[in-house]
Amino acid sequence: EEDNAEHRRVRARVEHTFARMKNWKILRDCRQRRDGLHHAIQAVATMHNLAMAG
Secondary structure, three states, X not given: OHHHHHHHHHHHXXXXXXXXXXXXXXXXXXXXXXXXXXXXXXXXXXXXXHHHHO
């Protein structure tokens, strides 16, 4: 039960993050062109990790 509660919290946070990212112009443009989306997401993740570490 406790493990499931933790899993739900983490999953909800990830789903909300993906929803926000889909609204960002750079990601929306990449999705429309059908190329480069993985590069944009990788860049955003890298910037996020740097911000969290710093």
